[in-house]
Amino acid sequence: MLQCFFSGITITSFSERYFHELDTVNFLRSGKEWYGEEFSNLPGRTLARTFAVNIPDLSNSSPLLFQSICVARSVGAASNFDIKINNSSLGAINVPPTGTGQFDPFAQQGANSLV
Numbered sequence: 001m002l003q004c005f006f007s008g009i010t011i012t013s014f015s016e017r018y019f020h021e022l023d024t025v026n027f028l029r030s031g032k033e034w035y036g037e038e039f040s041n042l043p044g045r046t047l048a049r050t051f052a053v054n055i056p057d058l059s060n061s062s063p064l065l066f067q068s069i070c071v072a073r074s075v076g077a078a079s080n081f082d083i084k085i086n087n088s089s090l091g092a093i094n095v096p097p098t099g100t101g102q103f104d105p106f107a108q109q110g111a112n113s114l115v
């Protein structure tokens with residue numbers, strides 16, 4: 001437990017934020033828009049990833065808010081991202097499919113806030 005003393009006030013808990021964002025994928029090789037890790041069923045790639053997060057002194061009695069934004073390029077079929085914490089399902093993020101037209105978006109975005 002972290003205790004800070006300031007003007008007679010004892011702080012015993014606080015909100016924490018953890019960000020995971022790697023800029024490793026650039027769909028159009030334009031340099032403008034970068035995204036995190038790639039999920040793919042192509043040879044040598046993977047559709048599942050595990051991200052270990054270490055938050056010391058995490059309170060199990062307080063709610064956890066998990067926010068995520070996913071970007072996918074899948075022509076004609078939606079993409080689904082299953083979110084799990086300690087192998088327990090927390091929810092899913094659905095990303096609509098892209099079209100094949102010249103002016104259709106190259107990729108689509110989906111977001112979710114899970115408690």
